[in-house]
Each structure stands twice: as C-alpha cells, then as structure tokens.
Amino acid sequence: MNSQKDHVMQYQLRIAGEHYKSLQQHLFPGDGKEAVAVALCGRYERDGISILLTHQIELLSHDECQRDPNFIHWKTERIVPLLEKAEKENLGILKIHSHPGGYMQFSETDNQSDTEFFQSVFGWCDHDGVHGSAVMVPDGQIFGRVFTPSLENFTIDKISVAGDSIWIFDKSEVEQDDFSVRTRQAFGDATYSQLKKMKVGIVGCSGTGSPTIEQLVRLGVGNLLIIDPDTVERKNLNRILNTTMQDADASRFKTEVLTDAIDKMGLGTKVIAYNVNLYESREALEELISCDVIFGCVDSVDGRHLIAQLTNFYLVPFFDLGVRLDADGRGGIKGITASIHYIQPGCSSLFSRKLYTQKRLYDENLKRQNPADFEEQEKQGYVHNANVDRPAVISINMQISAMAVNELLNRLHLFKDEEPKNYAKVTMDYTGGCIINEAESSFAQDAISQKWVGRGDCKPFLRLMEL
Incomplete structure (x- = not known):
C-alpha cells in the first residue's frame, strides 16, 4: 500500500505546540491501547511543496472506540461536522493514531483502515488537495503519509512541531563537516544534523540581524533566507557585520553584502536574499512560509505584526528581537534594555x-x-513616537543576538536547567545588571491567534486586505 513512486512534490506536516501536547496526552492514556484523533488542517501549496497545518483538533473519546494494543476501530460518522467544514473551507483532514508498542511503520491493518477512511473523506471533500494519516509512538516521534484523490499515498517528508520545544522529524541524511566538530561536541550530532537541514528566515539585516546571520552560518544552518529593503549607509557601519566604507559609498544592499560574506566563508550555507519591504513582496512572504524558524530583527510595529500573522497562520516558531538604548541627551546613556520574545x-x-x-x-x-496623511496627523498631535530612530551599538546588539540564537539551540536540544516553556520572554536590563525570564503561562493568551492558528492559505492572504 505504501507507494514508492517518485514524485516532485515534497509533503510536510506542521503541528502547533498546544495541539501536540493534547495529542500526546490523548493518544497515550497509559493503558497500552491504541487511541485516535482527527485534525482539520490548513493548507499551503507552492512550488513543489504541500504542507498540512493543524488548525483544529478533535480527540475521539476512548469510550466511543474499539481499542486494542494493535488496532482501533471507530465510526467515520463521528467526524461528519469536520468533513463538512473541510469541504466548505478547502481544509485537509489528518487522522492520527498511536502505536503503543513503538512500531515505526504502518501496519496492514492501518493500510486497510486508511484506504476505507480516505475513500469516505474524498467522497465528502470535492477538491484535489491531499489528506493525511500519521502515527505517534511513545517517545513522541511521528511519521505519516498523504493520500491523493486517486488514493495513492506518499510519505510525509518532514513533520515539525512549533511548541515550547521545536521538534523536526526528518530522516534525510547530511554529511558531517570538519568545521562543525566543536558545535557537535557542544550540542550533539543530532542537533548539528538538524541545523544542517533547517531553513531559517531572518527579517532585518542590521543591528541584531547581521550577528544572528553570522552565528547561524557558523553553526552550520543549511539554508538562510535574509530580507531587508535598505542599503548600507555610513551611519550603520558601527553595527552591521561584514560591511565596509566602500559598501556604504556604493549604496550596496545589505542583503547583497551579507550574501557575499556568507559565500566567501565557504561553510556550505545556501542563501536566498530579498532586498524588499515585506508588505511589498508576496514572493518574499511565500518564501518565509517555507522556513522552519524565523528571527524578526525589525524595529517597526507593522513589520512585527506581519511576521506574527504569517507565523501563526503557517505554524512557524518566531523569535522577535528588540533593543532599546535611551540616550540622556547630554552624551550619556539613560538606559539599555533588550528582549527576546519567543x-x-x-x-x-x-x-x-x-x-x-x-x-x-x-x-x-x-x-x-x-x-x-501621517505627517499631517503628526503635526496635529495625533501620532506619537511612531518609528522613532534610537541609538544602537554593536556590543548590545551582539549580546542579545547571541542570547536569541542560544534560545533556539535550547529548544532544539535542551541544555538549560529549566524547561523551555519558562523562557517565552527573556529581558536583559544591562543598566540594571539583570536578566529576567518569563514563562508562557504568565502572558495573556491571544484569542485571535487561537482562532486562526494553522489556517494556512485563505483569502485575503493572512486576513490582511492590503496583501
């Protein structure tokens, strides 16, 4: 049943962290028997990539299923409301069940039940998008496959979880590099292998962006997407790595300078660069969606809002970096603070x-x-401190950038004493001489984010009319 036919499409499954927690608890209640859940999934389709994104989870109660350590039976009629919604909104259906014994393949019983189940699903859903079947084993790993309207099935190439920890289940092989020995000694071969297979997006290539890019390349990240619309100027040579006076005088794009620097390093990182404003490039936004992680290194609120919308709709972990250095107006410093929001x-x-x-x-x-209009409203006092330039220096930017990269590493490979959930926000008060960590549970949840999590493709794009 498992088709080995070559295909140009790469299939992925992304799971929101809260969905993953619910699934893990439900699928392994402790009695050693299989359990099952169904998810409504948003979709993303572009250039040979097809991604299912968990949007809504339906846990089928254990009492309504016939459960055994090696099989589970339940009635499809139970999820008719989900099928109706999937048909109406062009959503995908994901069936996910457990293998309590840890069996890392679909069984013959799975093959038969999946065929019957997806015949029914395609009978309800009159569109060509794929649907998925997945299995979770006791250690939390997941494997899966998608089904096409002709009931061909293909292995899901990558499964990722955007939660307190970042899990990426991708069995493709990578070659070890000589330069990576120290990284592998510190974080392990598995983490280095993960970095090598990752695509990381960095929006903003100046103060915190350029040192973040530098670190990710030297850690061995396989693919970087860098986005910044601006050119190098003399005034920002004090904080953009690898830029020169010659670059500023030639008004070279920051992305161009950094791409050249990465290529000269010769460490194997591939770069995609866009010298655009995100609001003006649908192509750059589409490229961001395919990233495994995004670092936001922008000052503007509208830029941060756009990245946050995209990462919520398409289930991408998002690190937002911010630095505030307040001068006292007399040549001194009043305060230095910086923060990382995960x-x-x-x-x-x-x-x-x-x-x-x-x-x-x-x-x-x-x-x-x-x-x-903005200028007129500002004159009339309706606008306050929108996009005000603040002083910035490389020493502070590099410190908060290093902390952010270490936050990524800790979520890929736990090395801190406390769990990652306790580092939803890290604030460095440099003048006060302290670092403050805040847990996800200490923040108000966003009802709008919860409503649209994993929604994927829809019109208007990201529910933003101007896009």
Missing part, C-alpha cells in the same frame, strides 16, 4: 503581551501607506 502559534502574541497597541499599529501602517 512566539509559538496559537498562544500569547506580541499584541497580547502588550508590545504594541492597535493605535501604534495604525500609525505605522499610515506612515508606510500614506506618508502625507
């Missing part, structure tokens, strides 16, 4: 954490879309 889909958001207000978002959107 945003996982469907939980608290930058908005619910009060990083910005609707008014501030409106003001910055106005400044970008209609500068003349």
